[in-house]
Amino acid sequence: MSIRIIHGASEASFELSGHPIYLVAEKLRDILNVPSQFISYLDGRLVSNNYVLDGKHEVLEFVKPFGRKGGLPDFWSENELLEFFGNEAIERIVEAGLDLESNSVIPKSEVIAWNDWLHNSEEPRLEIPARVNIKKEIIQMNGENYHIDQEMAAIVKCIVDAKGAWITTTEMQKKYPEYIVNNRVDDVIRRKIFTHKSGIGDYIESCWKGYHLTSLKE
Incomplete structure (x- = not known):
């Protein structure tokens, strides 16, 4: 059975049973013109981009994570993550x-980064030699x-857990409200943090989008 594929004003129909959505994209x-x-x-x-098409559906639509359609929710609970990714993918993540034990909610930027990591071998998770215990x-x-x-530790953990995705101070405060109580997180x-003796500041960059991990700064 063919399925109708839509992205914006573009569309086509194909028989794609047995293919994961990320491969279809x-x-x-x-x-x-599907975006990265x-x-x-x-x-x-x-649905997760890791979902395998089974021939029982009629329409598959690709949407940018941000925009008028609304995209992903700003914050995700553990149950929402399980429903979206499935048990096997969550175990891998x-x-x-x-860290689901310490986090009551996960920000959208982190969900997007994990979704990319699950199915895009060309964009592995950014690793740095840092471990944080709040x-x-x-x-x-x-x-x-x-x-x-503890406040600095929570901020650093937010940035490290995002694996290179941009994260805002608002998302940080929402993720760890019990630790990040200072309204002047910047x-x-x-x-x-930029001047901390551990050197963690050398791995963090900032701009109007927030903060993210990067390779060691020059």
């Missing part, structure tokens, strides 16, 4: 570093432990 990128980042609606229901007030860089207060990052 790659094959049709030039034909339908997208979310998928199958018969109007939001948790094994790769997602409650113990420890940041470990290159195997060496440094003291860091000042904390600029004055304390």
Whole structure:
């Protein structure tokens, strides 16, 4: 059974049973001008880009993560993540570093980054030699432990967990409201985290979009 594929004003119909959505997007990128980042609606229901088409659906639509249609929710609960990704994918994500035990909600930027990581081998998760323990007030860089207060630790963990995706201070405060109570998070990052003796500031860049991990700055 063929399925109708839509992106914006472009559309086509193909028999695609047995193909994961991310692979369909790659094959049709030039034909339908599918963006590198997208979310998928199958018969109007939001699904993971890892979903395998089974021939039982009529319409697959690709939508940019941001825009008038609304895109992804700003914050996701653990149950919403399980429903979206499925148990097997969530197990892979948790094994790769997602901390669901400490986080009551996950920001949209992180969901997008994990979704890309699941199916795009050319964009692996950005790794840096950092581990953060908020409650113990420890940041470990290159195997060496440094003291860091809980607010700073929570901010750094937000940035590290986003794996290179941009994250805003609002998303950080929503993720760890019990730790990030300072309304001047930007000042904390600029004055304390960028200059922290662990060197973590060398891996963080900022702009109007927020903050993200990068390779070691020159």
